[in-house]
Amino acid sequence: MAATVSLKTADAGKEEEMRKRNEELERELKMSVEREDRMKEQLRCLWERLRVAEEAEERLCSQLGELEAEAVDQARSYRAHLSVLMDQLSAAHKLLQSASISLPTDHHAL
Template identity: 55%
Template sequence: MAQGMALVGPRHQKSRYSDEEEILRRRNEELEKELKESLEREKKVREEMERTKERLRAVEDAEERLCFQLGEQEAESVYEARAYSVEIRSLKEQLSQARKLIQSATALKDQP
């Protein structure tokens, strides 16, 4: 029995602990490697997000310019439509007066 106890003595405990320590050290190295990779991926994602934000700002600026140009075009279209409407009314009046003149000239011509 004394020999059995000697096996559990400090020498074997140290060996057992060093194996556990080695396992923990390796696991710690793996975790550190995973953390480093994770931080690298996070950095890349942040950089991509910044590039995406910049592209979004550029698109928003372009949209704003296009909306402004569209507003100007709409205003010009309304102005031209009103001008054409006035022109059409004027031409209708001229046509109406011309018809009246033709009718009165025809009526005078038909009178004996």
């Protein structure tokens, strides 16, 4: 009978140990699930930030392309205007040379 009591005590001890271990594992599982949920939320937030950044990059690239096209148009317009002014200056210079008019360098002579 002493052996039976001893076995029951040993079984009860193992059962208590297993119950405690089971509770510990359940707590660890719960913490792990909570940690996983937090990480999923962080990942979702990062994914959203990445999406916003990519959209902003696309808009900036588009705007940059438009600005480059505008700059090229302005440069062409400026160059054409400069060419017209140079032609006018050249024509005026030729006209002055053909009329043999020389501009006085002394301001008092005017």
